[in-house]
Amino acid sequence: MPLSTVNNPVQAGRRYLSGNDAAAEGAIAAGCRFYGGYPITPSSEIMEYMSRELEARGGAFLQMEDEIASISSVVGASWTGAKAMTATSGPGVSLMQECLGYAAFTETPVVVVDVQRAGPCTGQATKVGAGDIMAVKWGSHGDYQVVALSPWSVQEMFSLTVEAFNLSERLRVPAFLLAEEATGHLRERVDMPETVEVYNRDYVPGEPPFGTDDPAGIPSMPSFGDGEKLMVTGSTHDRFGFRKTEGPAFHDALVRRLSNKVLSRKNEICRHEGYHLDDAELVVVAYGFTARSALSAVRAARQAGIKAGLLRLITIWPFDNELISRVAGGIKGFLVPEMNLGQVDGLVRAYAGSTPVRSLTQVNGSTISPASILAALKEMC
Amino acid sequence: MARSMEKYLRPEVVTTPFCPGCGHGVLMGSLLRAIDQLGLDMDQTVFVSGIGCAAWIPSPNFAADTLHTLHGRAVAFASGVKKANPDLKVIVVSGDGDLASIGGNHLIHAARRNLDLTVICANNMIYGMTGGQMAPTTPQGHLTATSVKGNPYRPFDLSKLVKGAGAPYVARGAVVRPYELIGYLKKAIASEEFAFVEVMSPCPTQYGRRNKYDSPGAMYDRLGEMCANFSDADCPLPEGALPLGEF
Ligand SMILES: Cc1ncc(C[n+]2csc(CCOP(=O)(O)OP(=O)(O)O)c2C)c(N)n1
Numbered sequence: 001m002p003l004s005t006v007n008n009p010v011q012a013g014r015r016y017l018s019g020n021d022a023a024a025e026g027a028i029a030a031g032c033r034f035y036g037g038y039p040i041t042p043s044s045e046i047m048e049y050m051s052r053e054l055e056a057r058g059g060a061f062l063q064m065e066d067e068i069a070s071i072s073s074v075v076g077a078s079w080t081g082a083k084a085m086t087a088t089s090g091p092g093v094s095l096m097q098e099c100l101g102y103a104a105f106t107e108t109p110v111v112v113v114d115v116q117r118a119g120p121c122t123g124q125a126t127k128v129g130a131g132d133i134m135a136v137k138w139g140s141h142g143d144y145q146v147v148a149l150s151p152w153s154v155q156e157m158f159s160l161t162v163e164a165f166n167l168s169e170r171l172r173v174p175a176f177l178l179a180e181e182a183t184g185h186l187r188e189r190v191d192m193p194e195t196v197e198v199y200n201r202d203y204v205p206g207e208p209p210f211g212t213d214d215p216a217g218i219p220s221m222p223s224f225g226d227g228e229k230l231m232v233t234g235s236t237h238d239r240f241g242f243r244k245t246e247g248p249a250f251h252d253a254l255v256r257r258l259s260n261k262v263l264s265r266k267n268e269i270c271r272h273e274g275y276h277l278d279d280a281e282l283v284v285v286a287y288g289f290t291a292r293s294a295l296s297a298v299r300a301a302r303q304a305g306i307k308a309g310l311l312r313l314i315t316i317w318p319f320d321n322e323l324i325s326r327v328a329g330g331i332k333g334f335l336v337p338e339m340n341l342g343q344v345d346g347l348v349r350a351y352a353g354s355t356p357v358r359s360l361t362q363v364n365g366s367t368i369s370p371a372s373i374l375a376a377l378k379e380m381c
Numbered sequence: 382m383a384r385s386m387e388k389y390l391r392p393e394v395v396t397t398p399f400c401p402g403c404g405h406g407v408l409m410g411s412l413l414r415a416i417d418q419l420g421l422d423m424d425q426t427v428f429v430s431g432i433g434c435a436a437w438i439p440s441p442n443f444a445a446d447t448l449h450t451l452h453g454r455a456v457a458f459a460s461g462v463k464k465a466n467p468d469l470k471v472i473v474v475s476g477d478g479d480l481a482s483i484g485g486n487h488l489i490h491a492a493r494r495n496l497d498l499t500v501i502c503a504n505n506m507i508y509g510m511t512g513g514q515m516a517p518t519t520p521q522g523h524l525t526a527t528s529v530k531g532n533p534y535r536p537f538d539l540s541k542l543v544k545g546a547g548a549p550y551v552a553r554g555a556v557v558r559p560y561e562l563i564g565y566l567k568k569a570i571a572s573e574e575f576a577f578v579e580v581m582s583p584c585p586t587q588y589g590r591r592n593k594y595d596s597p598g599a600m601y602d603r604l605g606e607m608c609a610n611f612s613d614a615d616c617p618l619p620e621g622a623l624p625l626g627e628f
């Protein structure tokens with residue numbers, strides 16, 4: 001089985017860590033062996049950690065000249081068989097987009113930690129935001145899928161980084177840890193496990209590396225130097241990687257397989273948590289750091305006699321539309337607080353049916369307080 | 382291509398992707414001869430290219446691992462490959478537009494970093510694939526699709542640029558002097574540091590027609606006249622010559 005339990009290479013037990021350091025440790029625990037990056041606030045501590053630790057653990061580190069080069073080096077490294085990553089923030093994500101599409105189209109596992117800050121543009125570089133939700137999904141041209149996970153704690157900065165690697169290696173897609181400045185710079189207690197579950201990519205010698213008979217299949221992935229004479233190209237290609245830029249049906253089938261290999265496995269990929277949902281009339285849909293404020297608001301609402309609940313999205317992409325439709329039946333309304341102008345709100349609306357959806361947005365560079373979520377819940381009663 | 386070189390090509394590849402008279406075919410043959418003479422293990426070699434006609438020299442033609450990347454990014458991809466697995470020989474082959482314009486920053490930084498990469502730039506002084514627009518290597522006054530009155534700007538001297546960025550081995554060859562070229566390519570591949578070979582490789586279709594050459598042959602003749610080897614330091618270069626040799 002490609003999924004195996006291994007000893008956690010980082011110090012186990014109760015520890016006090018920052019979110020960014022926990023993400024770096026998660027990468028090491030997942031088996032990351034290459035980091036290519038470019039400094040940017042508020043993610044740079046991840047790069048600094050990897051520059052100190054990775055080589056001692058048999059990996060390689062490169063500080064590149066920009067984010068375009070960073071993600072390109074990560075894709076190159078991934079084809080040598082190394083689990084590979086970079087970390088950045090909004091401006092870096094923007095620069096990486098063309099190559100993220102390349103990774104999706106060539107089915108290259110790569111992990112990108114995006115510690116989001118207040119955009120657009122250079123914005124408030126040291127302040128929090130969550131404005132990259134749509135950018136990581138739709139930023140590159142053409143149709144493709146990614147995985148994006150949203151941590152709400154330092155513990156999850158660790159565990160979801162491991163999970164991002166596992167999903168990326170298994171599905172052969174770019175996987176994002178969509179963190180926020182507030183979680184990256186948060187320091188809190190973590191219980192570092194003794195062991196971790198890691199997924200090592202599937203390789204069957206001689207199998208075609210870019211296609212299967214299954215229209216939603218995930219092909220075997222060889223590495224450079226295996227003697228497979230690989231043809232990796234960002235042009236449309238057959239199952240052996242041979243460039244094939246003629247033939248409409250052929251291109252159509254490839255683009256659909258790349259999308260369906262992710263979407264058809266949504267049930268295995270998508271994770272969420274529910275709090276007080278059983279009898280909830282008003283459901284807050286929240287993710288990332290905002291879910292912390294939402295949980296405290298929901299608890300306060302309960303004390304005030306409001307039947308509120310929290311649906312915390314852990315997986316953002318692929319989006320769990322069935323979950324929203326399921327929860328929508330039988331409640332009076334959704335509240336979607338976000339540190340952007342309503343990026344997940346639009347998705348919730350699309351699948352909420354006739355259930356009313358209220359958006360609570362804040363883009364002032366600070367986190368949303370429990371009080372503002374509570375006030376919105378009270379107004380919805 | 383001589384039969385003896387066929388073993389380095391994928392059996393599925395039956396035609397050349399290049400126009401008749403394109404210099405890239407000569408470069409392809411020269412590179413394979415250099416590889417053959419060195420006895421390079423193709424199973425431990427990765428060919429990385431960007432986007433453009435020149436990027437098709439190795440991809441998918443060469444029977445080795447080929448990584449056909451994005452426009453301009455070949456050197457950055459190659460850096461990741463080499464750093465993650467230093468046992469692999471990594472050879473970049475791409476065009477002047479690819480390596481020196483959109484990818485110029487990666488090129489100079491790779492030269493500075495001095496990883497063991499061999500970068501071969503097929504310089505046809507124009508954007509071939511996209512229809513003959515001005516490149517950063519187009520000589521001043523020459524005609525292109527975006528400079529119909531003549532390129533107003535000065536071109537890069539790529540070899541000097543990369544040398545200035547710190548590359549330990551830099552050479553400029555030309556497809557009209559294939560034996561010298563094979564020598565440079567061999568030295569570059571055998572070197573265990575960053576090595577750059579600029580190869581003057583005419584594009585008759587986009588460059589030749591616009592600049593009033595009657596035939597690919599006429600273009601080769603002119604390139605031959607322009608090329609002068611400066612390895613003999615006592616010999617002054619003729620006016621307008623492209624100095625070839627090791628920098
Ligand atoms: C980001 C991006 N911009 C533009 C292009 C279009 N494009 C394809 S090839 C090319 C020029 C290639 O020129 P060069 O590297 O000199 O190679 P040649 O075709 O002349 O051998 C351009 C601009 C692209 N593929 N990607």
Ligand code: SF4
Pocket residue numbers: 398399400402403404405434435505509510583584585586587588
């Ligand atoms: S367009 Fe120019 S560079 Fe491209 S194949 Fe034709 S001759 Fe060669």
